[in-house]
Amino acid sequence: MHHLTGARRVAGVALLLSLCACSGSSDDNETSRQIELSTHSLTFSAAAPTAATPAAQTITASFSAGIANLSVVHTGQGIAKVTTAVNGTTAQIVVTPSDPATIGAGRFTGTLAVTGYFCADTACSRLEAGGSQTVTAKYQISPVVDYVAPNVATAGVSGTAVIRGSGFNGYAIQSVKFGDVAATSLTVVNGSEIRAAYPALPAGSYAVSLGIPTHEGTPPSTATLIAVDAVTRTAQTLPWPAAVTAVTSLRHDAQRDALLVSTDIADGTVVRYAHAGGAWEPATTTAIAGVRDIALSTDGAQLLALSRTGLTPLDPVTLAPATTIAAPSLPEKSFLKTLAVANNNLAIVTTGIAESKATELYTYIVRTGVMTKLPTALNNASMGSSTNGALIGIIQGDSTLTTAPAAYTYAAASGTFSPLGVALNQNSVAPVLDRDATRLVLNGVNVYGADFALLGKLPETTLAVSLRPDGKRAYTYDSAAAGILTFDISATKNGAAFTALGAATPLAAAPGASAKMTISADGKTLFIAGTTQIVVLPAPLDP
Amino acid sequence: MTPRIYAGAAVAASALLCHSALAENRAVETVHFELGMSSIDSDTKDSTSNGTLGANLIATLPLGRYFGLSLGGRYSESSVRTRDVLEDDSGSLPGGRPSCNFDSYGGDASLFFRLPTWGRIGASYGTGKLSPDCNGGSLFPVTGENTLSTEHYRIDAEYYLGDFTFGVAHTTTTLDDGPELESTMLTTSWYPLDSLKIALSGHDLYDENTYGILVEHQPEMLGDVLSVRLGYSMTEESPKTRTFQIGLSYYFGREVSLKSRDRQYR
Numbered sequence: 001m002h003h004l005t006g007a008r009r010v011a012g013v014a015l016l017l018s019l020c021a022c023s024g025s026s027d028d029n030e031t032s033r034q035i036e037l038s039t040h041s042l043t044f045s046a047a048a049p050t051a052a053t054p055a056a057q058t059i060t061a062s063f064s065a066g067i068a069n070l071s072v073v074h075t076g077q078g079i080a081k082v083t084t085a086v087n088g089t090t091a092q093i094v095v096t097p098s099d100p101a102t103i104g105a106g107r108f109t110g111t112l113a114v115t116g117y118f119c120a121d122t123a124c125s126r127l128e129a130g131g132s133q134t135v136t137a138k139y140q141i142s143p144v145v146d147y148v149a150p151n152v153a154t155a156g157v158s159g160t161a162v163i164r165g166s167g168f169n170g171y172a173i174q175s176v177k178f179g180d181v182a183a184t185s186l187t188v189v190n191g192s193e194i195r196a197a198y199p200a201l202p203a204g205s206y207a208v209s210l211g212i213p214t215h216e217g218t219p220p221s222t223a224t225l226i227a228v229d230a231v232t233r234t235a236q237t238l239p240w241p242a243a244v245t246a247v248t249s250l251r252h253d254a255q256r257d258a259l260l261v262s263t264d265i266a267d268g269t270v271v272r273y274a275h276a277g278g279a280w281e282p283a284t285t286t287a288i289a290g291v292r293d294i295a296l297s298t299d300g301a302q303l304l305a306l307s308r309t310g311l312t313p314l315d316p317v318t319l320a321p322a323t324t325i326a327a328p329s330l331p332e333k334s335f336l337k338t339l340a341v342a343n344n345n346l347a348i349v350t351t352g353i354a355e356s357k358a359t360e361l362y363t364y365i366v367r368t369g370v371m372t373k374l375p376t377a378l379n380n381a382s383m384g385s386s387t388n389g390a391l392i393g394i395i396q397g398d399s400t401l402t403t404a405p406a407a408y409t410y411a412a413a414s415g416t417f418s419p420l421g422v423a424l425n426q427n428s429v430a431p432v433l434d435r436d437a438t439r440l441v442l443n444g445v446n447v448y449g450a451d452f453a454l455l456g457k458l459p460e461t462t463l464a465v466s467l468r469p470d471g472k473r474a475y476t477y478d479s480a481a482a483g484i485l486t487f488d489i490s491a492t493k494n495g496a497a498f499t500a501l502g503a504a505t506p507l508a509a510a511p512g513a514s515a516k517m518t519i520s521a522d523g524k525t526l527f528i529a530g531t532t533q534i535v536v537l538p539a540p541l542d543p
Numbered sequence: 544m545t546p547r548i549y550a551g552a553a554v555a556a557s558a559l560l561c562h563s564a565l566a567e568n569r570a571v572e573t574v575h576f577e578l579g580m581s582s583i584d585s586d587t588k589d590s591t592s593n594g595t596l597g598a599n600l601i602a603t604l605p606l607g608r609y610f611g612l613s614l615g616g617r618y619s620e621s622s623v624r625t626r627d628v629l630e631d632d633s634g635s636l637p638g639g640r641p642s643c644n645f646d647s648y649g650g651d652a653s654l655f656f657r658l659p660t661w662g663r664i665g666a667s668y669g670t671g672k673l674s675p676d677c678n679g680g681s682l683f684p685v686t687g688e689n690t691l692s693t694e695h696y697r698i699d700a701e702y703y704l705g706d707f708t709f710g711v712a713h714t715t716t717t718l719d720d721g722p723e724l725e726s727t728m729l730t731t732s733w734y735p736l737d738s739l740k741i742a743l744s745g746h747d748l749y750d751e752n753t754y755g756i757l758v759e760h761q762p763e764m765l766g767d768v769l770s771v772r773l774g775y776s777m778t779e780e781s782p783k784t785r786t787f788q789i790g791l792s793y794y795f796g797r798e799v800s801l802k803s804r805d806r807q808y809r
Contacts, residue, residue: 033749033751033780033781033782034781034782063684065721065722066722066724066749067684068673068683068684068685068691068718069645069673069675069681069682069683069684069691070681070682070683070684071623071643071675071677071679071680071681072677072679072680072681073623073625073628073629073641073643073677073678073679074629074641074678074679075625075629075636075637075638075639075640075641076637076638077638082679082680083680084680084681084682085687086682086684086687088684089684091684093680108637109631109637110637110638111628111629111630111631111637112679113591113625113628113629115590115591115623115628117645118749119716119718119724119748119749120583120585120786121748122695122697122712122714122716122724122726122728122746122748123649123651123669123671123693123695123697123714123716124671124673124693124695124716124718124724125617125619125647125649125671125693126583126585126595126597126619126621126645126647126673127593127621127645127647127673128585128587128593128784128786129585129587129590129591129592129593129623129784130587130590130782131587131589131590131781131782132587132589132590132591132628134628134629136631
């Protein structure tokens with residue numbers, strides 16, 4: 001028993017000695033378990049969801065030589081990739097942000113943790129963490145406003161505008177401003193479209209901007225709403241600069257108050273009549289061989305002229321042509337037929353062929369100048385667009401068809417073609433819509449509402465039709481009346497015929513055959529172009 | 544400190560050899576197998592913690608009357624709890640939680656001389672490999688790669704004194720072509736019961752003091768074939784690291800008490 005007690009005493013002393021032996025540590029080659037980073041915060045920014053990925057940034061980590069492992073983990077949508085390269089006791093940690101197009105607009109916060117690991121036991125059979133350092137990565141991808149449509153407003157008249165761009169879903173948008181004037185209401189339709197109402201504005205240019213408190217700085221915008229005074233024009237005719245046998249398209253440039261017409265003069269000529277100081281200036285022309293249709297881009301910066309095989313951007317004032325973009329893989333015997341520009345500045349191009357046959361459509365991206373063939377095919381389709389570019393009506397068919405084909409629409413907000421639920425074989429009158437796509441007229445006769453229900457019918461003798469910007473009146477150039485008839489289309493007739501409001505308004509002169517009609521943005525003037533001349537007519541007032 | 548250790552080891556070795564003639568039992572009574580599993584939680588202050596699940600198999604063979612050979616293999620996987628360092632000030636994680644794991648496997652061989660009534664001295668050689676799998680990147684600075692080979696040599700001595708065992712081990716570990724890590728571990732074990740061991744230890748890996756306590760119990764009611772281990776250790780240096788361990792071992796072969804197993808079988 002004594003022996004055992006002695007052994008325990010010896011053991012106890014030995015235990016104390018052994019633990020004391022551990023307490024002395026050497027200063028030689030001391031290993032620090034801490035890591036030092038060159039920075040603890042990174043900031044990335046992209047000007048738009050469509051912008052290029054910002055450049056990667058590098059963090060330098062310094063650590064002691066005894067470290068066994070260096071691990072970098074990260075979280076957050078904003079960080080796409082982290083790579084680490086070690087050189088001695090430093091590491092270069094390269095942080096690559098995510099592609100803006102992949103994650104969309106918004107403010108993204110990510111965290112990156114750099115941890116050194118050390119052997120946890122004397123045989124290094126496992127690792128345990130030493131110090132860990134974190135880096136906060138902030139990444140702002142701005143929403144961007146590209147376009148406002150229509151880009152022209154009538155001074156002193158309130159209205160609504162469609163604002164197109166990208167990244168609108170990435171932030172809580174508190175306000176929209178036109179210059180310094182706040183929108184009276186706004187609706188974020190989707191990530192690329194906002195609808196905003198503006199009050200009556202004085203004539204001038206108004207930069208469109210978004211109010212986003214959580215966004216650092218002002219979100220970028222290239223959109224400008226131009227308010228122009230309403231113009232009173234007298235009834236008169238404008239002569240062609242040369243003989244015309246076909247008018248293919250008639251547009252009014254509201255921003256610059258000019259008429260733009262595509263004709264078959266000399267196998268294809270675009271004619272421009274500017275109106276200034278209460279008078280029309282002489283026509284200027286540019287030859288575009290085989291021109292079939294013309295349309296202004298959403299921002300009014302270009303006039304697009306469609307010929308049989310390609311699309312030529314023109315200066316909307318001088319008509320100076322830029323390089324023609326040929327339609328890729330255009331099938332033999334088919335040709336480019338009509339053109340309409342959606343409010344995201346994407347032009348839709350239909351094709352035709354001298355028979356009853358479906359041929360593919362094209363898109364043309366105005367900003368990039370790229371034309372692409374679509375898988376969608378229609379039979380010699382014709383189009384018309386609302387002034388705000390939100391909706392394009394499409395009708396197709398051929399006189400030889402015994403069964404009417406489906407009419408379609410193209411919705412700019414979704415970028416999709418949809419059958420209208422109506423079967424109609426097209427005639428010579430292209431689809432017509434009002435400013436905000438509340439009314440659609442097909443074949444110059446059938447009037448549909450915003451839900452595409454048939455509201456009523458216009459006379460079968462209609463040669464051309466225009467709708468007042470508010471969609472409440474239809475003006476028809478009527479062959480029987482030899483003048484302009486006015487119809488109240490604000491209420492449905494449940495598919496029955498609309499009754500003209502009063503007698504026909506006579507024209508200053510007959511425009512001639514192949515008549516096309518359009519209306520000024522202020523709704524105050526009608527323009528009818530035929531093979532004889534262009535007729536200018538103040539829009540009839542309600543009797 | 545190292546000369547002190549070597550001196551202690553030499554004294555212990557001399558004492559063992561001097562008393563060898565008095566030995567009554569073999570160094571290893573019979574072939575012994577041990578299958579162990581462990582769960583280790585390592586928590587570093589202000590850094591990541593990780594949990595390790597591991598298993599090992601050790602065979603101990605008698606080599607004549609005085610020598611034994613121990614061969615072992617192990618595998619473990621550690622999961623790093625990355626949320627610890629990635630969550631923001633509000634305690635939320637901006638995005639998904641990335642995973643980070645370490646795999647480790649290896650083996651070692653140990654040759655030892657033992658007099659069961661006095662103690663043992665031995666030498667070991669072992670190798671291992673570590674490889675991580677972390678979202679974001681993980682590499683070993685000494686190689687610049689994502690795997691690390693390890694080698695270690697160890698000499699150790701134990702002295703048995705009644706219900707106490709005093710041990711010293713010196714290990715030299717090489718991480719691929721990187722620096723050598725020298726460490727010395729001192730251990731004192733006490734058997735208040737033949738089926739219960741309480742061990743205190745300290746080592747100086749990275750010249751940092753790490754202290755640990757391990758309690759191992761081999762309950763008789765389970766037939767002396769199973770033991771349970773509970774351990775705790777801590778490193779004092781910055782950042783402080785605490786390690787909790789729970790383990791289970793199953794023994795194949797002779798059913799003996801824990802104290803006998805330690806001194807005569809493994």
